[in-house]
Amino acid sequence: MYYLITLIRNFLFSCGFIKSQRYSDVFVLCVGNIRVGGTGKTPMIEYLIRNLQDEFPLSVVSLGYKRKTKGLKEVLVSDTAEAVGDEPKQMKEKFPNILFFVNKNRNTAIDFIRKNYSNIRLILLDDAYQYRKISPNATILLTEYNRPYFNDKIIPYGRLREQRIQSKRANYIIVTKCPNDITQNEKQDFIKKLSPLPYQKVFFSKIQYKFSTEITNNSKLLFVAGIDNPSPAVKYLQMLGYDVILKKYPDHYNFKEKDIREIETLSKQDRIIITTEKDAVKLKQFDIKFVTLQIENSIEGNLIQEIKNQMLL
Numbered sequence: 001m002y003y004l005i006t007l008i009r010n011f012l013f014s015c016g017f018i019k020s021q022r023y024s025d026v027f028v029l030c031v032g033n034i035r036v037g038g039t040g041k042t043p044m045i046e047y048l049i050r051n052l053q054d055e056f057p058l059s060v061v062s063l064g065y066k067r068k069t070k071g072l073k074e075v076l077v078s079d080t081a082e083a084v085g086d087e088p089k090q091m092k093e094k095f096p097n098i099l100f101f102v103n104k105n106r107n108t109a110i111d112f113i114r115k116n117y118s119n120i121r122l123i124l125l126d127d128a129y130q131y132r133k134i135s136p137n138a139t140i141l142l143t144e145y146n147r148p149y150f151n152d153k154i155i156p157y158g159r160l161r162e163q164r165i166q167s168k169r170a171n172y173i174i175v176t177k178c179p180n181d182i183t184q185n186e187k188q189d190f191i192k193k194l195s196p197l198p199y200q201k202v203f204f205s206k207i208q209y210k211f212s213t214e215i216t217n218n219s220k221l222l223f224v225a226g227i228d229n230p231s232p233a234v235k236y237l238q239m240l241g242y243d244v245i246l247k248k249y250p251d252h253y254n255f256k257e258k259d260i261r262e263i264e265t266l267s268k269q270d271r272i273i274i275t276t277e278k279d280a281v282k283l284k285q286f287d288i289k290f291v292t293l294q295i296e297n298s299i300e301g302n303l304i305q306e307i308k309n310q311m312l313l
Contacts, residue, residue, distance in 0.1 A: 003154050006162045013132040020135035021107055026114055027056075027122050027311045030136035032129025034149050034166055036159045037228035038251070039142040040176035040205070040297065041127050042087045042278070047297040048124055049095050051304045056311065058122035061109040062088045064102025065127075066252050072108055075100035081281045086252055087126070089281045106131055122311065129169075130161055138310055141170035143194075145178045145204075147229075150193050168197055171310075172303060176205045177232055201306065205299045209236050212280075212292035215272055217241060222271040224263055224290070226253030226279045233276070233293055245271065253279075260286045 012018045029048070033039040045060060052058060064073070064085035073084060077096050081089040084102050092100050099117060103109040106125060113120050125136060143149050147159075149167065154160040167173065173196060182204065191202050215221075221242050223234060226249035237244045247266060249259070260283075267273050273290040275283055280292040 002156065003163070006154070010132070010162060010166060018132070020132055021110075022135040023110065023114070023137075026110070026120060027138075028110065028125060028134060028136040029122060029307065030125040030128045030131075030134075030139040031142070032125075032127050032140075033142045034129060034160055034162050034164070035143070035147070035152060036155065036161055037147075039144050039147075040207070041142060042091065043207070043295055043297045044140065044142060044174065044176070044205075045124055045126050046091060046094060047299065048304075048307075049091075049098060050296075052122060052307070053095070053098065055308070056122040057117075057119045058124060059099040059101065059113050059117065059120050060088075060091065060124045060126055061106050061113075061128075062100065062102050062126040063104060063128075064088055066254070067102060069102075072101060072103040072105075072112060075102060080285070082254065086278045086281055090277050093281065105133075107133055110134070138171045138307065139169055140172045140174060141167055142174050142176050144229075145175050145182075145190070148175075148190070148193070150195075167194075168200075170200060172201050172203065172306070174203045174205050174299065174303070176207075176297075178204050178206050180206060182206075201303075203299050203301045203303050205297050207232065207236075208296045208298055209233070210294050210296075211274075212294055215274075215291060220269070220271045221245070221274050222247060222263065222267045223293075224273060224275040224279060224283070225249065226255070226282075227251055227276055230276075233295075237274070237293075249279075253282075255279075255282055255286065257286075260288055264288065 031044050067085040068082045075084045075088045075092045088100050088102050101109045152158040152160050196202055221244045223244050223246050228251045275290050
């Protein structure tokens with residue numbers, strides 16, 4: 001049933017029976033995936049901000065997943081994760097001078113930006129691959145190296161949000177969370193399995209980790225993670241030689257006092273509490289000390305130049 005619904009929906013949009021809005025006065029760049037769970041969308045948005053903000057005034061529009069507020073809302077540094085969503089809150093703290101908005105209706109958000117911030121030339125749509133009411137100027141599709149969409153099936157038989165053929169809507173396919181020692185032959189083999197169309201360009205991305213506060217090499221860690229797949233981070237910490245215990249919570253989890261007491265009990269065994277950036281914005285409201293494991297993307301190739309060239313056409 002889910003397969004049929006998504007198939008019909010995409011057909012209606014692709015054939016023009018349901019209209020998609022196209023903007024000519026602002027460049028809309030969509031970032032998303034066709035798989036449920038984390039493929040690195042937030043680090044990708046941050047990468048784009050970091051590399052494009054000095055040249056193009058930009059804004060970011062997100063859904064604000066699991067936020068307690070309704071309607072269009074600008075994200076402020078003073079907002080809580082509950083008010084705007086954990087990922088918009090995380091990004092706003094990193095980039096306080098960038099305009100972030102959350103709204104289920106992205107068209108309304110873009111219209112508001114165009115009306116009130118005429119200097120904005122680039123709008124990044126966060127996690128909007130399935131949002132067909134807008135026809136973006138360019139689309140970035142993310143797929144994990146260890147969990148690629150070509151090896152997956154649609155819900156409920158797998159984790160895909162829509163059919164694999166919908167990857168054709170992307171201009172750029174970025175393979176995220178690649179191993180540091182990936183070889184050229186492995187890249188070529190992966191590209192062959194992706195079977196990109198002539199207009200699609202493939203890039204490979206790696207995660208770079210760093211600690212918000214320096215910790216000693218012989219530290220024992222309690223890794224608190226409310227994300228879809230903490231395995232890459234755990235493997236990284238173990239590779240550095242740390243003794244790691246993982247305390248996993250559901251993705252986008254809102255911590256409660258009882259969770260904090262449980263975390264503190266586990267950390268009393270001389271373990272330093274370490275957490276993700278997404279979880280840090282929610283844990284900071286509690287009286288608990290922790291270190292944040294920060295991440296940044298590094299992308300091989302000329303993705304940024306490709307986007308700049310497309311914007312200047």
